[in-house]
Amino acid sequence: MEPLDTVLDDLAAGKYLLLTTFRRDGTPVATPVWVMRDGPALAVCSALDAGKVKRIRNSGRVTVCASDRRGAPRGPAVSGIAEVLAPGDRAHVIELMKRKYGLLARIGLVGSALRGGRERMVGIRIRLDG
16 A cells, blocks of 8 residues: 555645535535645645535545546545634635646636635645544
């Protein structure tokens, strides 16, 4: 088995991560998201009212794997625990996103501002098992 840091680096190096959250009945729901490395964890950004945020608040259990933009897996799934970050941590996750995705992130943030502002966004931290 690979060391945790190597797995984190590999997942964070890709442009997309397939984040699978679970409904109350255990049904998996997979969503491709942008991913950034955040110290000993991964970070993603989402709309506050997204289904994945609700599912993470209900049960932080997730699986993640590298994927393409359409969500086709590009590697093995790894289990972990996700948490929705406090509003005060939003700026940190946005900075990570701008640093990694550059102009694309900035364009996305402008679009988000037009749809209701950064207050609609939330950071999610994912800690892998192991």
